[in-house]
Amino acid sequence: MYKNKKVTSYDVAREAGVSQSAVSRVFRPGLSVSKKTRDKVMATANKMGYRPNAIARMLITKQSGMVAVIVSSRANENYPEVLSQVSKQLAARNKRVLLFTLDDAAGVDDLFEQIWTFQVDGVIALAAHFESQRLAQFEQHKVPVVLYNRNVPDASTNTVCCNHEQGIKQLLAELKLNNPQSYLVLSGPVDSDVANERREIALDLLKKSGEKNVQVLYGDYTYQSGRDCIAQWLKKNPAPDAVVCSNDTMAIGVIDEIRENHNIHIPNDMSVVGFDGIASSFWQSYQITTIKQPVEQLVKAAVDMLIEHIENADSPPEARVLTGTLIKGNSVKRS
Amino acid sequence: MYKNKKVTSYDVAREAGVSQSAVSRVFRPGLSVSKKTRDKVMATANKMGYRPNAIARMLITKQSGMVAVIVSSRANENYPEVLSQVSKQLAARNKRVLLFTLDDAAGVDDLFEQIWTFQVDGVIALAAHFESQRLAQFEQHKVPVVLYNRNVPDASTNTVCCNHEQGIKQLLAELKLNNPQSYLVLSGPVDSDVANERREIALDLLKKSGEKNVQVLYGDYTYQSGRDCIAQWLKKNPAPDAVVCSNDTMAIGVIDEIRENHNIHIPNDMSVVGFDGIASSFWQSYQITTIKQPVEQLVKAAVDMLIEHIENADSPPEARVLTGTLIKGNSVKRS
Numbered sequence: 001m002y003k004n005k006k007v008t009s010y011d012v013a014r015e016a017g018v019s020q021s022a023v024s025r026v027f028r029p030g031l032s033v034s035k036k037t038r039d040k041v042m043a044t045a046n047k048m049g050y051r052p053n054a055i056a057r058m059l060i061t062k063q064s065g066m067v068a069v070i071v072s073s074r075a076n077e078n079y080p081e082v083l084s085q086v087s088k089q090l091a092a093r094n095k096r097v098l099l100f101t102l103d104d105a106a107g108v109d110d111l112f113e114q115i116w117t118f119q120v121d122g123v124i125a126l127a128a129h130f131e132s133q134r135l136a137q138f139e140q141h142k143v144p145v146v147l148y149n150r151n152v153p154d155a156s157t158n159t160v161c162c163n164h165e166q167g168i169k170q171l172l173a174e175l176k177l178n179n180p181q182s183y184l185v186l187s188g189p190v191d192s193d194v195a196n197e198r199r200e201i202a203l204d205l206l207k208k209s210g211e212k213n214v215q216v217l218y219g220d221y222t223y224q225s226g227r228d229c230i231a232q233w234l235k236k237n238p239a240p241d242a243v244v245c246s247n248d249t250m251a252i253g254v255i256d257e258i259r260e261n262h263n264i265h266i267p268n269d270m271s272v273v274g275f276d277g278i279a280s281s282f283w284q285s286y287q288i289t290t291i292k293q294p295v296e297q298l299v300k301a302a303v304d305m306l307i308e309h310i311e312n313a314d315s316p317p318e319a320r321v322l323t324g325t326l327i328k329g330n331s332v333k334r335s
Numbered sequence: 336m337y338k339n340k341k342v343t344s345y346d347v348a349r350e351a352g353v354s355q356s357a358v359s360r361v362f363r364p365g366l367s368v369s370k371k372t373r374d375k376v377m378a379t380a381n382k383m384g385y386r387p388n389a390i391a392r393m394l395i396t397k398q399s400g401m402v403a404v405i406v407s408s409r410a411n412e413n414y415p416e417v418l419s420q421v422s423k424q425l426a427a428r429n430k431r432v433l434l435f436t437l438d439d440a441a442g443v444d445d446l447f448e449q450i451w452t453f454q455v456d457g458v459i460a461l462a463a464h465f466e467s468q469r470l471a472q473f474e475q476h477k478v479p480v481v482l483y484n485r486n487v488p489d490a491s492t493n494t495v496c497c498n499h500e501q502g503i504k505q506l507l508a509e510l511k512l513n514n515p516q517s518y519l520v521l522s523g524p525v526d527s528d529v530a531n532e533r534r535e536i537a538l539d540l541l542k543k544s545g546e547k548n549v550q551v552l553y554g555d556y557t558y559q560s561g562r563d564c565i566a567q568w569l570k571k572n573p574a575p576d577a578v579v580c581s582n583d584t585m586a587i588g589v590i591d592e593i594r595e596n597h598n599i600h601i602p603n604d605m606s607v608v609g610f611d612g613i614a615s616s617f618w619q620s621y622q623i624t625t626i627k628q629p630v631e632q633l634v635k636a637a638v639d640m641l642i643e644h645i646e647n648a649d650s651p652p653e654a655r656v657l658t659g660t661l662i663k664g665n666s667v668k669r670s
Binding site: 098260284286 | 418433
């Protein structure tokens with residue numbers, strides 16, 4: 001049992017030939033102890049596998065061993081997989097996840113206070129939006145931060161992101177094989193940076209290729225919003241030839257709404273594409289043409305980058321962009 | 336900005352009319368300070384909102400402010416919702432989630448060591464299986480623990496659980512309206528306590544009601560295992576009248592496999608029930624008859640119980656069982 005195996009400060013003192021009080025002083029902040037004694041105690045403690053408790057260790061190493069992971073309520077449906085990967089990959093680097101959920105901008109003050117209080121070694125933000133003055137606070141407090149799935153234009157912050165432009169280009173190329181005459185872009189919510197980026201890229205690419213009939217609707221990334229948006233649209237308008245959804249979950253909602261309430265065949269009459277490659281996008285009933293995000297590699301990049309910045313405070317900010325994989329499902333007509 | 340607003344030990348000292356060193360001594364362990372000075376400093380610190388850093392606070396209160404949440408890889412598909420609720424509800428009680436993922440039994444030693452090291456105030460285990468000697472270790476270390484969605488027969492541990500028996504009774508009653516002659520019970524993996532409990536309850540109830548034609552297959556809670564199990568079964572056997580799945584995800588797999596590869600109509604030829612009430616079980620393409628777990632209430636019970644045991648070490652172990660809601664979907668024939 002753990003308790004019986006545990007090496008105590010008394011064991012270390014006896015082995016090092018010093019008093020127990022000397023060992024305690026080494027592992028307690030603000031108390032003077034000679035360099036010679038400290039060195040002897042530290043060497044013995046390491047040799048014997050003596051682990052002072054987390055508090056003592058934090059005081060010595062100035063590292064808490066914890067990384068704050070901030071999950072926004074606007075995170076995509078693939079966040080459980082991302083979080084699970086983050087936890088495993090940080091554990092492999094001997095860091096633990098201190099989890100924060102962020103529901104709205106009002107919670108940000110409290111969130112930041114908690115982060116300073118717990119003295120985390122670093123921060124990974126999943127799909128959370130922070131203003132640039134917020135990001136500056138991390139720097140002031142010397143807490144390294146990596147933004148997951150976000151591009152920041154001025155490149156002053158560490159970011160890891162799936163290549164949205166490349167992915168949407170591939171999806172539009174798939175759609176164009178059927179020469180669609182009308183497009184509906186179903187955007188995620190405007191307070192999601194990822195949603196805004198994906199929508200603007202799609203609109204920009206469609207404009208550049210000379211498409212005239214392009215409409216935009218706004219959902220909130222949920223299944224129900226996918227259903228509601230397409231249902232509302234079809235009340236007053238003809239069915240678009242192609243629906244470009246900013247995530248898979250809304251695409252699934254579109255498919256189910258069409259299937260239940262409309263005499264429109266997917267993909268023969270209407271093509272639908274999603275984004276993310278969540279598990280249910282592969283299910284037989286949906287088989288969505290989408291871009292699968294390289295989650296494991298994205299997380300590895302984020303963790304590598306964070307550890308690098310924890311260990312070397314002077315490392316310059318870095319942006320990594322990884323390319324996803326086009327999944328040719330059954331929601332786009334095969335020519 | 337936070338940095339400028341921060342109340343320092345110097346501010347507290349001036350306000351309390353003591354030396355800064357006195358304030359430091361109050362917030363540093365093992366150093367003597369008179370009760371009078373300590374009381375005066377503490378009162379002033381509270382009044383001014385002085386927050387010594389987390390380390391100092393931990394040393395004073397003997398509480399880290401953190402709760403270890405252990406997520407097993409055998410957790411059901413509804414765990415993201417559970418984890419999100421746990422994080423929010425603990426935050427409302429001023430506790431933070433320190434997240435651990437547990438992949439296999441081999442990782443348990445390391446997990447426990449981490450838990451003692453970080454001196455968490457308590458533990459919530461989501462669907463993780465621990466032997467009774469493991470549970471005893473929590474008691475030895477005086478770390479309160481709540482097992483989420485697990486019944487422990489000897490009632491020596493705090494548990495919160497959905498009423499599986501009541502739920503499965505309701506599901507079987509729905510199925511019996513069609514007077515099925517043959518049942519297939521599709522169990523979750525044998526290393527999941529929840530899966531074992533759900534399977535045994537179903538088999539027991541079917542036996543008691545005199546059903547003769549009951550077969551059991553074992554999946555692993557995943558979509559693909561639902562597909563594979565029913566596909567294998569149908570190679571050599573006629574279609575069962577009723578399929579009782581231990582979770583919704585496998586039920587979705589069964590439905591998709593039947594839809595793609597077999598000339599069997601659900602629910603007219605075969606009824607399927609699930610368990611959990613995950614989001615996708617409500618999707619138009621599935622509409623599974625299932626039991627929706629009262630996740631928010633289950634988490635509230637778990638958090639209440641844990642806080643109670645953190646604050647009162649002598650509180651007796653408690654077991655809370657909450658009843659789920661029968662969802663009448665479209666996967667069981669309406670008579």
